[in-house]
Amino acid sequence: MIEVGELVKEYRSGGGTVRAVDGVSFTVHQGEMVGLLGGNGAGKTTTMRMLATLLQPTSGTARVAGRDVRRDPLGVRRTVGYVSSTTGVPDRLTPRELLDSFGRLHGLGPNRRAERLARLADTLALGGFVDRPCGRLSSGERQRVSLARALVHDPAVLVLDEPTSTLDVLGSRDLLDLLDLLRAEGRTILLSTHRLHEIEHRCDRFLIISGGRILADGTRAALTAGRRGGLEEAFFATVQPETAS
Amino acid sequence: MNGPRHTGGWGARIAIARRDLLEFIRDRRAVFITLVMPMAMYPLLALSSTLGIRGAITELDNQRAEARLDLVLSGIDAEAFAARMAEVANRGSEPPEGWPGSFTIRMATEADAQSLLDQGAADAWIAVDQGSMAGLDGDDTVPLDVRLSSVRPPGRHVREHVVTVLRGVADDARQRRLARAGLPASLIEPIRFAFSGDEHPSGTTTLREILPTAVAAVLVLLALLTATGAFYPAIDAIAGEKERGTIETLLIAPCTAFDTVCGKFLAVFAVTLATLLANVLSIALTSSVLVRLLPLGPGSGLHAGGAAACIAVTLVAYLGVAAVAAALCLAVTAAAKSAKEAQNTLTPVVMLIAALAASALLPAAETRRWLPVVPFAGQVAVARASLGAFGDRSAADERTAAHEAAEPSGIAFGLTASLLSSALLTWLLLQLTAGLVSDEEILFRGPDAAGGGIRRPVPRTVPSIGQGFAATLAGFAALWYSQAFSPHEFVPALLVQQACAVLLPLTAIAWWQRIDARATFSLRWPGAAPSGLAATVVAAILLGVGLFLAGAAAALAVWGGDVSEEARNLAERLVDLVRSAAAWQGVLLLAVMPAVCEELLFRGWLLSAFAGERPAAKRAAAAVVVQAAAFAAFHLLPERMPQTFVLGLVLGWLTLATRSILPAMIAHAAHNATPVVLIATAKADDLEALEAGGSAALPPWVIAAAIGCLVAGGLLLAAVRVGRQAREQ
Numbered sequence: 001m002i003e004v005g006e007l008v009k010e011y012r013s014g015g016g017t018v019r020a021v022d023g024v025s026f027t028v029h030q031g032e033m034v035g036l037l038g039g040n041g042a043g044k045t046t047t048m049r050m051l052a053t054l055l056q057p058t059s060g061t062a063r064v065a066g067r068d069v070r071r072d073p074l075g076v077r078r079t080v081g082y083v084s085s086t087t088g089v090p091d092r093l094t095p096r097e098l099l100d101s102f103g104r105l106h107g108l109g110p111n112r113r114a115e116r117l118a119r120l121a122d123t124l125a126l127g128g129f130v131d132r133p134c135g136r137l138s139s140g141e142r143q144r145v146s147l148a149r150a151l152v153h154d155p156a157v158l159v160l161d162e163p164t165s166t167l168d169v170l171g172s173r174d175l176l177d178l179l180d181l182l183r184a185e186g187r188t189i190l191l192s193t194h195r196l197h198e199i200e201h202r203c204d205r206f207l208i209i210s211g212g213r214i215l216a217d218g219t220r221a222a223l224t225a226g227r228r229g230g231l232e233e234a235f236f237a238t239v240q241p242e243t244a245s
Numbered sequence: 246m247n248g249p250r251h252t253g254g255w256g257a258r259i260a261i262a263r264r265d266l267l268e269f270i271r272d273r274r275a276v277f278i279t280l281v282m283p284m285a286m287y288p289l290l291a292l293s294s295t296l297g298i299r300g301a302i303t304e305l306d307n308q309r310a311e312a313r314l315d316l317v318l319s320g321i322d323a324e325a326f327a328a329r330m331a332e333v334a335n336r337g338s339e340p341p342e343g344w345p346g347s348f349t350i351r352m353a354t355e356a357d358a359q360s361l362l363d364q365g366a367a368d369a370w371i372a373v374d375q376g377s378m379a380g381l382d383g384d385d386t387v388p389l390d391v392r393l394s395s396v397r398p399p400g401r402h403v404r405e406h407v408v409t410v411l412r413g414v415a416d417d418a419r420q421r422r423l424a425r426a427g428l429p430a431s432l433i434e435p436i437r438f439a440f441s442g443d444e445h446p447s448g449t450t451t452l453r454e455i456l457p458t459a460v461a462a463v464l465v466l467l468a469l470l471t472a473t474g475a476f477y478p479a480i481d482a483i484a485g486e487k488e489r490g491t492i493e494t495l496l497i498a499p500c501t502a503f504d505t506v507c508g509k510f511l512a513v514f515a516v517t518l519a520t521l522l523a524n525v526l527s528i529a530l531t532s533s534v535l536v537r538l539l540p541l542g543p544g545s546g547l548h549a550g551g552a553a554a555c556i557a558v559t560l561v562a563y564l565g566v567a568a569v570a571a572a573l574c575l576a577v578t579a580a581a582k583s584a585k586e587a588q589n590t591l592t593p594v595v596m597l598i599a600a601l602a603a604s605a606l607l608p609a610a611e612t613r614r615w616l617p618v619v620p621f622a623g624q625v626a627v628a629r630a631s632l633g634a635f636g637d638r639s640a641a642d643e644r645t646a647a648h649e650a651a652e653p654s655g656i657a658f659g660l661t662a663s664l665l666s667s668a669l670l671t672w673l674l675l676q677l678t679a680g681l682v683s684d685e686e687i688l689f690r691g692p693d694a695a696g697g698g699i700r701r702p703v704p705r706t707v708p709s710i711g712q713g714f715a716a717t718l719a720g721f722a723a724l725w726y727s728q729a730f731s732p733h734e735f736v737p738a739l740l741v742q743q744a745c746a747v748l749l750p751l752t753a754i755a756w757w758q759r760i761d762a763r764a765t766f767s768l769r770w771p772g773a774a775p776s777g778l779a780a781t782v783v784a785a786i787l788l789g790v791g792l793f794l795a796g797a798a799a800a801l802a803v804w805g806g807d808v809s810e811e812a813r814n815l816a817e818r819l820v821d822l823v824r825s826a827a828a829w830q831g832v833l834l835l836a837v838m839p840a841v842c843e844e845l846l847f848r849g850w851l852l853s854a855f856a857g858e859r860p861a862a863k864r865a866a867a868a869v870v871v872q873a874a875a876f877a878a879f880h881l882l883p884e885r886m887p888q889t890f891v892l893g894l895v896l897g898w899l900t901l902a903t904r905s906i907l908p909a910m911i912a913h914a915a916h917n918a919t920p921v922v923l924i925a926t927a928k929a930d931d932l933e934a935l936e937a938g939g940s941a942a943l944p945p946w947v948i949a950a951a952i953g954c955l956v957a958g959g960l961l962l963a964a965v966r967v968g969r970q971a972r973e974q
Contacts (some may be wrong), residue, residue, distance in 0.1 A: 011685075052497050055685055077499040088490030092271035093264070101267075104260035105498040133271075149494060 001157055001188035002028040002051065007060035009046050009212075020046040022212035023060065028190050028205075030156075033183045035199045036192040037235055038209035044192040045084070047209070048161045051190070052082035065156050078106070081150030084161035088146075091135030095126055095145045098134065099152050106153035120148040124178060140171030147178065158182065158189045164198060172198055200231040210239040257500035261508025262515070265482055269516055275477040279516060280523050283470050287527040290466075291535055294459070313347035314406045317358045317367040321375040324352060326414075329378070333413045343409040365396035368403040381418045460632060461606050464559070464625045467524050468602040469595070471563055472570035472621070474520025475513050476591055479574030482509040483682060484587035492688070502683040506579075506675050510571055517567040525560060558631035562624040562660055565667030569620045570598065572674035579681035605629065613883065617659040618666035627659040704759035706858055712758060713854025717875050719750035720846060724879070735818050739834060746879075747842040751850060764858070766849035771905035777965050784961035785899065785908040789915025791954025792895060796888035797920075798948050803887075815882065820924055828925040832918045840914035847876045847893060848900040848909045856901070869897035892916060902966065 009021040021043045028034045038044045049055040050062055053073040061068065067075035089098060096117060103113035121127050124144045129137055134145060143163060150158065160179075164172040176198060183189055193199055206223060208216040216223060216238045223234040270276060318327055327350045334340050334348060353361060361367040372390045380387040389411065393403055419433055486492035495505050529552075577594055581587035598621050605616065605625035617623035682688070708716070727745035731738045755762065762768065771781040823831040855868030873893030877886040896909040 049689075052493075054493060054496055054688075074499045074501070077497050080497070082493070082497050084493065086490045087493055090264075090268055090489065090491055092268045097264075097267060101260055101264035102494070102498070104263070105257050105495075105500065107256060107499075153499075 001030045001032075001065055002026075002190060003061070003063045004047070004051075005061045007047065007050065007062055008058045009043075009050060009055060010058045020212055021050070021057075024209070024212070024214050025060075026207050026214055026217055028188055030188050031183065031186050032204045033179065033189040033191060033202065035196075035203040035206045036190060036209060037196060037206055037231075038192070039194075039239065042209045042239075043212040044209055045161055046212075048082070048084070048159050048190065048192060051076075051159050052080060053077055054082075078153065079155055080157045080159055081147075081153070081155040082159045082161075083143075083146050083150045083163050085163065085165040089134040089137075089142050089149070092133055094133055095121075095130045095137075095148065098145065099148055102149050102152045108153065116152055116154065120151055123181065124148050124151075139166050140168070140174065143167055143171065143175060144178075147175070151182070156187060158187055158191075160189065160191045162193055163191070164193060164195060176202055196232045196235060197230075206231065208235055208238045215239060254500070254504065257498065257504045258508040258511060261495065261505060262511035265478070265509055265512035266515060269478050269481065269512065272477075272481070275481070279474050279477055279520050283520060283524045284527045286470070287524070287531040288534075291531045295535060312345050312402065312406070313349070314345040314369070314403065314410070315349050315351075315367045316407075316410075317351045317353050317361050317370045318373055319353055319355045319358045319370065320373040320377070322373045322377040325378045326371075326373040326381075327352065329381075329414055329417065330410060333417045334410075341409070341413050343405070344413070345406045345410075348410075359392075362392060362394040363396065365394055367394060368397050369393050369407050371407075381414075382421065384422065457632075458606075461625070461629050463528060464628050465599075465602045465606065467521075467528065467559075467563065467628075468566050468621050468625055469599050470524050471517060471521040471566050472574075472598045473595070474517040474567070475570040475574040478513040478516045479571065479578050480584050480587040480591070482513055482575060482578070483678075484578045484581040484584050487581075487688075488583045492682075496683065496688075501679070503675065503679040506575065506679045506682055510575055510671075510675055510678075513571040513575060514568055517571045518564070521560070521563050521567050525556060525563075529556060555628075555631045558656060558660060559628040562627040562631075562663055565663050566621060566624045568671045569667050569674070572671040572678070573598075576674045576678045576681065579678045615883070617662040620667065620670055623659070623663040623666065627656065627663050630659060631656050702758060704761075706761045707765045708754075708758055708760055708850060708854040710854055712754060713851050716750060716754050716846065716850050716854070719754065720746050720879065723747075723750050724881075735822055736834060739838075743838055743842045747846050751846055755850070765853045766845055767853070767900055767904060767906040769905045769907075771903040771908050771965075777968060780961050780965045781903060781908050782911055784958045784965065785911040786915040787954045787958030787961065788895060788899070789912035789917075790919050791951050791958060792892055792912070793916045793919040794947055794951035795955065796891065798951060800884065800888055819920070823921050823924045828922065831921040831925060832914075835921050836914045836916075836918035839917060840910045843876070843879075844896070844906055844910045844913055847872050847879075848896050848906050851875060852897055852900060860901075865901055869894060869901065872897055899962075902962065 004027070005025050007021055007024045008019065010017045010019050020041075024043065024047055026034075036044050036047070046055060050057050050069060051064055053069050053076050057070060061070075063069070064076045065079040067079065069076050089095075093101075099117050099120065100113055103116060108116065117130075121130050124147060126144060126148060129141055134142060137145065143166065147160075147163070158179075164175055167175060172195070179189060179191070180202060191199065191203065200220060203220075205217070205219055207214055208223075216234075220231055220234075223238075224230060227234055227237060318324075330350060334344060340348075351361070351367065355372070358367070358370040358372075362370050370392045372392075377387045377389070379385075391407055391411075393407075397403060420430055423430055423432055483492065486495065496502070498505070573594060574591060577590050578587035581590055601619065601621035602625050604619070605622040616626045724742065724746040727741055731741045731745075755765070770778060819835065822834070826834075851872040852868055855871050856865050857868075860868060873890050873896075876893035876896075877890035880886060880889045892913070896912060899912060900906055900909045
């Protein structure tokens with residue numbers, strides 16, 4: 001569902017260029033939930049923004065549901081749902097109005113929009129605040145609205161950049177439970193987070209990225225094989241082998 | 246999970262517009278400021294101005310009522326003359342028409358009379374010499390010497406009053422002479438007339454004189470307030486979305502950046518349009534109230550049909566104001582990261598809109614046929630002309646060029662031109678905004694504070710685009726402010742203008758930026774071999790001469806003698822300078838100096854700023870056009886702009902083609918030197934004949950010479966280029 005090959009992204013900075021993503025390659029199969037792990041500045045967000053067509057790759061290829069992010073960005077947008085930690089919701093609109101407007105943007109008719117709203121309100125438990133302005137919602141409720149917005153067009157692929165970073169422990173658990181549900185529906189999910197323990201037992205596979213390069217790609221079992229400790233220790237051993245215990 | 250659906254296009258645009266409008270109407274403060282404030286502003290303005298106008302009219306009336314004349318008479322016959330004046334004044338129940346309300350006469354010696362005048366104690370002194378009364382009562386013409394005080398207070402119509410009083414005495418003397426000759430008084434009074442009917446209320450004439458100016462000012466205010474309707478929604482539409490983190494959600498929607506921008510434009514345009522309607526409604530209602538409050542007199546103002554036509558034309562014309570303002574505000578705020586940054590960037594936009602709208606009120610602006618295509622000025626001009634066309638114009642109005650614009654056909658032309666130019670400009674601005682919205686550097690860069698405020702930038706090879714605009718703005722600002730201390734004499738003024746408007750800003754900004762002067766100003770020899778250099782110099786001279794002759798022929802064909810007063814004055818001053826100075830001085834001042842200074846600015850700084858270090862063909866072409874437009878604007882006079890724009894295009898191309906600024910300097914100097922040499926070598930009779938002829942066309946041989954110079958110059962340059970390419974290979 002997601003196929004990335006030798007993906008490169010360079011930024012202009014001062015007088016020169018900075019390579020934020022440096023030849024990244026990986027695949028996420030249909031129905032998989034894959035965790036993209038890395039420190040700040042490792043290249044996670046840049047990679048995910050390229051997959052969501054917010055950034056143009058400098059070189060390399062990226063295909064989402066068979067569509068190339070450079071050649072067919074509109075096709076990619078129809079099949080992907082994207083949420084990041086900085087994604088906001090408009091304070092003065094209610095969740096119902098927000099979902100309705102994005103349903104229109106995705107070309108859904110009135111009946112289909114009503115059906116999707118009812119389904120999402122049920123799945124994501126929006127019922128209690130669906131007609132309340134988003135500005136009056138808690139951060140957990142806002143993040144659920146944001147996820148509903150990303151799901152309104154029923155996308156096959158979800159790209160979620162640190163979706164739990166603004167949530168408390170309970171809110172994070174609720175959101176990750178929802179992601180389990182969505183994966184069970186057959187959706188492909190690429191997810192990044194700094195809280196490794198939250199997704200350690202939820203994701204099918206993990207990609208460890210550092211300095212714009214993929215350093216490891218495997219299941220939890222494969223990454224932790226031969227090491228003491230869990231995913232966190234495996235992560236440290238991969239990105240900082242010299243300091244790993 | 247669904248398959249592909251039809252997305253993007255108008256469906257997406259309307260969905261975004263609907264969403265933005267919904268957000269806007271939930272913001273009570275923005276709605277109040279945008280829609281309700283104008284409704285309150287016009288009544289407040291009208292109330293204060295009405296009170297001011299009424300006060301001014303009352304004061305004027307009082308001044309008129311208090312109009313007085315203090316006379317001092319000297320001479321032997323002074324007392325008898327004063328008695329005759331009093332007799333004339335008191336003959337009827339009222340003093341004769343035009344006599345001052347209060348009238349005093351004093352007798353004095355000549356020395357005292359002069360002293361009274363110098364102190365302002367008397368308005369006028371009449372010396373009545375001996376024999377004056379005898380002459381008056383006889384058949385002579387009596388000479389009277391009247392001296393006016395130079396320190397009398399303003400507002401006194403002394404000269405008119407003295408003339409009225411003396412005419413009264415003269416009429417009296419005429420009647421006495423007729424009676425003495427036994428002739429009837431009707432001999433010198435073939436007509437006697439009396440006024441009846443309702444006269445205009447007091448102050449009506451004054452009010453009617455100031456009314457057109459007041460209405461024009463309201464039209465400018467309407468343009469500005471309509472444009473301000475775009476501010477809040479535009480800030481919220483893009484910068485606000487960035488601040489809230491919601492812009493990403495739109496940019497990953499299945500539509501193009503242009504669709505997104507169009508949707509946002511529709512929302513901002515709708516709010517701006519609502520602001521326009523609120524303003525027009527408030528103006529219409531306030532005007533109806535004013536008609537009742539002010540002494541406009543019978544037959545004043547517009548009839549119902551005329552008023553409706555004026556409002557309709559204004560509304561249609563101001564659709565352009567709303568569209569361009571909405572697109573302009575979106576474009577400006579698209580480059581901002583936060584609402585605060587967007588507010589800061591909109592401040593100069595307000596100034597620009599106000600300046601453009603007010604430029605429609607400049608003297609003789611309505612005679613400029615191209616004015617309707619100028620954003621903000623054009624709409625004001627069209628609305629103003631509609632008042633003339635559908636308003637209460639007298640049939641005896643003079644049919645001048647200014648009035649042609651106020652004919653219904655002129656309105657239709659102006660309205661069409663204005664709408665087309667607004668549509669084109671709006672589309673261009675939306676394309677620009679679409680580029681800015683999806684620009685990764687703008688979208689994901691840090692907050693503006695990270696820029697570090699005022700700090701000397703790192704050295705660059707050539708200036709940035711922003712520094713190109715900065716140098717242009719600095720040049721225009723210097724051009725304006727240097728007028729405050731520029732000498733009145735033409736030559737020193739020219740030197741100050743070139744130094745202040747070109748060299749100083751350029752030196753300052755080049756020093757600040759630490760650019761590579763050789764690369765920025767293309768300071769290179771145009772050809773390596775001596776033959777190539779010589780051929781390039783000759784080609785540049787031919788192009789300069791040819792461009793001047795072709796430009797002059799075209800200008801004469803288009804403008805004829807119908808040029809502005811400013812253009813005529815400038816031409817006269819140039820001719821005077823060339824005729825009064827040696828030819829070499831004229832060439833140095835008018836050709837060499839501007840060629841060096843202006844080329845450094847336009848083909849040096851601006852061209853390299855807009856084109857970049859190694860420009861692609863499209864960017865190079867855009868850079869040539871932009872610097873040529875700035876070059877044309879720098880020459881201020883509209884009549885000269887087409888010619889200077891073409892000159893700027895050719896000089897820009899010449900600089901890029903030869904990779905040197907020297908050919909452009911030589912061509913520019915040759916262009917400016919051509920008229921200097923022609924005037925210096927022309928016979929005085931020829932010049933007088935040309936001045937008398939006004940719109941005389943140039944003889945055919947001049948046009949042939951222009952074409953010959955341009956073709957020869959172009960071919961020579963092409964040959965040099967081919968030779969250079971062959972050597973490089």
